[in-house]
Amino acid sequence: MTSPKDTGAESPKAISLPSELPILPLRNSVFFPGAVMPLTIGRNKTIRLIEEATQEKSLLGIVTQKAPEIDDPASGDLYQVGTVARIIKLARTGKDGFNIVVEGLTRFRIDEYTQQDPFFIAKITALPDEDVNDVQVEALSLNLRNTAREVIDLLPEIPVMAKQLLDSIVAPGHLADLITANIDATIEEKQEVLEQVVLPKRLTKVLELLNRQFEVLKLSNKINSQVKGEMSKTQREYYLRQQLKAIKEELGDKEDDESGLEDLEKRLRAAELPEEADNASKRELKRMHHMQPSQAEYTVARTYLDWLADLPWKKTSKDNLDLENARKQLDSDHYGLDKVKKRIIEYLAVRKLKKDMKGPILCFIGPPGVGKTSLGRSIASALGRKFHRISLGGVRDEAEIRGHRRTYIGALPGRIIQGIKKAGTSNPVYLLDEIDKLGHDFRGDPASALLEVLDPEQNNTFSDHYLDVPFDLSRVLFIATANQGDTIPAALRDRMEVIELPGYTFEEKMSIAKAHLIPKQMTEHGITKELIELPSKTVLQVASNYTREAGVRNLEREIAAICRSVAVDLVENAKLSKQVITTAKLEKILGPEKFYNETAERTSMSGVATGLAWTAAGGELLFIEATRMGGKGTLILTGKLGDVMKESAQTALSWIRTNAMSFGLAERVDEHFLEKTDVHVHFPAGAIPKDGPSAGVTIITALVSLLTGKKTRPDTAMTGETTLRGQVLPVGGIKEKVLAAHRAGIKNILMPARNEKDLIDIPPNVKSEIKFVFVNKVDEVLDFALAKEKSKPKAKEPRKKDSGRPQAEA
Numbered sequence: 001m002t003s004p005k006d007t008g009a010e011s012p013k014a015i016s017l018p019s020e021l022p023i024l025p026l027r028n029s030v031f032f033p034g035a036v037m038p039l040t041i042g043r044n045k046t047i048r049l050i051e052e053a054t055q056e057k058s059l060l061g062i063v064t065q066k067a068p069e070i071d072d073p074a075s076g077d078l079y080q081v082g083t084v085a086r087i088i089k090l091a092r093t094g095k096d097g098f099n100i101v102v103e104g105l106t107r108f109r110i111d112e113y114t115q116q117d118p119f120f121i122a123k124i125t126a127l128p129d130e131d132v133n134d135v136q137v138e139a140l141s142l143n144l145r146n147t148a149r150e151v152i153d154l155l156p157e158i159p160v161m162a163k164q165l166l167d168s169i170v171a172p173g174h175l176a177d178l179i180t181a182n183i184d185a186t187i188e189e190k191q192e193v194l195e196q197v198v199l200p201k202r203l204t205k206v207l208e209l210l211n212r213q214f215e216v217l218k219l220s221n222k223i224n225s226q227v228k229g230e231m232s233k234t235q236r237e238y239y240l241r242q243q244l245k246a247i248k249e250e251l252g253d254k255e256d257d258e259s260g261l262e263d264l265e266k267r268l269r270a271a272e273l274p275e276e277a278d279n280a281s282k283r284e285l286k287r288m289h290h291m292q293p294s295q296a297e298y299t300v301a302r303t304y305l306d307w308l309a310d311l312p313w314k315k316t317s318k319d320n321l322d323l324e325n326a327r328k329q330l331d332s333d334h335y336g337l338d339k340v341k342k343r344i345i346e347y348l349a350v351r352k353l354k355k356d357m358k359g360p361i362l363c364f365i366g367p368p369g370v371g372k373t374s375l376g377r378s379i380a381s382a383l384g385r386k387f388h389r390i391s392l393g394g395v396r397d398e399a400e401i402r403g404h405r406r407t408y409i410g411a412l413p414g415r416i417i418q419g420i421k422k423a424g425t426s427n428p429v430y431l432l433d434e435i436d437k438l439g440h441d442f443r444g445d446p447a448s449a450l451l452e453v454l455d456p457e458q459n460n461t462f463s464d465h466y467l468d469v470p471f472d473l474s475r476v477l478f479i480a481t482a483n484q485g486d487t488i489p490a491a492l493r494d495r496m497e498v499i500e501l502p503g504y505t506f507e508e509k510m511s512i513a514k515a516h517l518i519p520k521q522m523t524e525h526g527i528t529k530e531l532i533e534l535p536s537k538t539v540l541q542v543a544s545n546y547t548r549e550a551g552v553r554n555l556e557r558e559i560a561a562i563c564r565s566v567a568v569d570l571v572e573n574a575k576l577s578k579q580v581i582t583t584a585k586l587e588k589i590l591g592p593e594k595f596y597n598e599t600a601e602r603t604s605m606s607g608v609a610t611g612l613a614w615t616a617a618g619g620e621l622l623f624i625e626a627t628r629m630g631g632k633g634t635l636i637l638t639g640k641l642g643d644v645m646k647e648s649a650q651t652a653l654s655w656i657r658t659n660a661m662s663f664g665l666a667e668r669v670d671e672h673f674l675e676k677t678d679v680h681v682h683f684p685a686g687a688i689p690k691d692g693p694s695a696g697v698t699i700i701t702a703l704v705s706l707l708t709g710k711k712t713r714p715d716t717a718m719t720g721e722t723t724l725r726g727q728v729l730p731v732g733g734i735k736e737k738v739l740a741a742h743r744a745g746i747k748n749i750l751m752p753a754r755n756e757k758d759l760i761d762i763p764p765n766v767k768s769e770i771k772f773v774f775v776n777k778v779d780e781v782l783d784f785a786l787a788k789e790k791s792k793p794k795a796k797e798p799r800k801k802d803s804g805r806p807q808a809e810a
Helices: 044-053 135-154 161-168 172-182 187-195 199-226 233-250 256-270 275-289 296-310 323-333 338-353 372-383 415-423 446-453 490-494 506-524 536-545 553-572 583-590 643-658 696-708 734-743 753-761 764-769 778-785
Strands: 020-026 036-041 059-064 081-092 098-115 120-127 361-365 387-391 429-433 477-482 497-500 608-615 618-630 635-638 677-682 716-718 748-752 771-775
Touching: 020 044, 020 081, 020 098, 036 044, 044 098, 059 098, 081 120, 081 187, 135 161, 135 172, 135 199, 161 172, 172 187, 172 199, 187 199, 256 275, 256 296, 275 296, 296 415, 323 338, 323 372, 338 372, 338 497, 372 387, 372 429, 372 477, 387 415, 415 429, 446 490, 506 536, 506 553, 536 553, 536 583, 553 583, 608 696, 608 734, 618 696, 618 734, 635 643, 643 696, 677 696, 696 716, 696 778, 716 778, 734 748, 734 753, 734 764, 748 753, 748 778, 753 771, 771 778
Parallel strands: 020 059, 361 477, 361 497, 387 429, 429 477, 608 716, 635 677, 716 748, 748 771
Antiparallel strands: 020 120, 036 098, 059 081, 081 098, 098 120, 608 618, 618 677
8 A cells, every 4th residue: 555654755855866766657656755665567668667767766757547447558648747756676577577666856847858769868847746834725734634533533444543643744745635536436536646846736736636535435424324233243344445446446456365376376375276176166266256355255265275276185294014024013113913913014015016006995903902003003013104093983973074164164084185195195094993882872973974985995085074175085095993893884894904903912911021011111200220120020010910901901000100219219218229020029019910710619509501702892701690599480580681682591591491311301300390380590790781692501511510510620711602592603702712711721712613723823831831622512522521520529728829820720
């Protein structure tokens, strides 16, 4: 905007004016003394003028054209009175153009043109203001100043500093020039003010123009007040902005937001958008050029284009395809997990042979603490890719995945696109954590929205509701994690390559503790290896007697507790030497042992059998207790059981009644014993829900033990589904169940013969310590599980704590 200087124009007496000046024609504006104005030089004559006749700090004459539409004006097309200007800044723009900033000095009149080509040069005469100090000039100045304040009050968009600027100007002529330059008047009217050197006449003319604008503004405000109830806020702002825009155009000011749009266009071109996204960005840019920045739609469109510009449409990170390096990286970060490592090595090998291979969709299913999430980071490091993780636990809104449509206030893309933007490449390793804990409600089903994301045939054209253009996800390596696969919708699970991560054996936990957990906790607690030693025997006792888990999280917490105890001792006694944490010191540091082998105690009475169960946290022992009492033949089941487990108990009882003769039960009880007896079967840990058919053989064993008085073998656990014909059917979760039995010190496991093939996943050291008995019929289970009767029963021994994995009782 034209902004006259506060000090006023310089007197021609203070500067030396040449008799001739190059003349610069000006369109659509009148330049006043004391003003500072930026000009863009683009016409041939003015370019030649700048190149040949002027240099920085040079003087030139600025004269307004009578007809702005004439591109190459003659001398007759220019007014005779203009303003002498000094160039205070000059910058070249491209090959043919300049940007200059000029400062107005004083008025002048053209006496005669001495040159027409290549640019105008004319003889001039300076027109100084008349030195008049009378009462009329003072009164006109005061009136003009007060009217200007009233106009400013009617224009809220004019800053408060404008009044301060008015008060700072002393010279009446300069005051008139400042107001004329900034009011709504025609070029002819402003030129008339410029040509007037008699101060009273100039002040009177400016006061007329200002009063006219004052009356127009008052009338405009009155009209606006009358229609206020009918005009929305957006319309009022648009009306005022249009007026302000017209004023700015009149003054030659450039919109501040134009440069912002130019930068945005450059970013969009640099983003290398696909054709559909490029067309969408051009449509939005075209709309923005016709909108005011104050409009709500402008901000929405700007945010949308920022997202398009910031997404890595074609930016990728280069894969490290060195198989040996990948093996070393994976082995150094994680112990075991051979299936996962093998799959990643296979992917790298194929990727090396086929450059445009689509990213696999993997799903790691396993109990907590086995390293699923950290494995994702390790894979990203091995591949040399960026890593991004999002947690899906508790997500219930489909828009969290696909984003909101732009019609909503505060709309944003979904988590998938947001993660791609944060990763900065279009081929990161993308971890979808806790995918089994997705929810759904009236807002939609996020699992259904993930179907497109995790389908290799569809995700190359994934459409986010916010972007509304396809984005290629086929190069992303998606890794989902879950604790159990049953809660993942079948259609979603079918799209993923499931890799099950079982729990760790004691030996594996010891290796992990030695290689990873102990060094990590020593570093976090500021303890060096010269100050502490944890023997393998101590680590084994911590793993077996202080934790009972499939993973190693609790083991790490207990190791951290040991490190904290050592840290306290070191701070209190700086002279302490290296501390060796023996098993004898554990009770003092960690307290009493939290777990011990209770199979011998639990099975010391008849009517109790040890089963094996699968849970999301790994395998567990399941003790089933049965008792009988007088009653009306009712089967009572307790322990928060599901329908399938209840049916298994009914099946077990029916089989026993049918086959009572075959194992001598009829000799002990009446064939109508159930009509007078209630049987109660209880599954301890009653607060934990239980379901599934795999406890069938255990229920039968417990009931037969109760009815025959024979105890079950304390070192034996079993699993298997039963039928009414006494067949033992295969079950799932074999590896988790076997590892749970191994942790509890079980020596014999009864399982369906058709599950023998599942032992291939069992670590060799576990198989060497457990005897596996494969059965096809319930009779075989009972023959092995029920202890043989002895002529002289032993007295019951007092309970002894198990050190973790004792020799099982026979």
